[in-house]
Amino acid sequence: MITMADIRLLGRFIPFVRSRKRYLAGTLLFSAGSSLAGVGVPLAVGMVVNDLAGSALQDVGVLLLHLGGLAVLFLLLAVCNYGQVTASSRLAEGFILDLRVQAYGALTRQPMPFFDQHSSGDLSSRLSRDIGDIQSFFSESAQQAFLAAIT
Secondary structure (H helix, E strand, C coil), X not given: CCCHHHHHHHHHHHHHHHCCHHHHHHHHHHHHHHHHHHHHHHHHHXXXXXXXXXXXXXXXXXXXXXHHXXXXXXXXXXXXXXXXXXXXXXXXXXXHHHHHHHHHHHHHCCCHHHHHHCCHHHHHHHHHHHHHHHHHHHHHHHHHHHHHHHC
């Protein structure tokens, strides 16, 4: 269940994503195209099977047309999958870069007593782990969430 704290946390990420709008739009667009092509492939295969199961292949032209459509759908599926992976990777990498720059800036503005209370190893480990978790979310979970929302 999503809580208000989760929504507030997601709201803090909006400025990072806002600067990468075109990659977000590309990810959504290519995900939609991939989903539509993925739905079209079984339909086209069904048409080809029906053509082959027909009596003595009365119209070879229709069969070739359906095979051509199937090839176009596979090509569209490949292009959309490539575009989705590329756009979502660029979105994630840009997001992580912005996040790292902001985290580094926040650390450099801390007063010296802050570093007396917190060891640099703990800070470095925490930053690496947290940013790594966000990076794995973008590379794995976000793509699955986009596909689930579209399909």
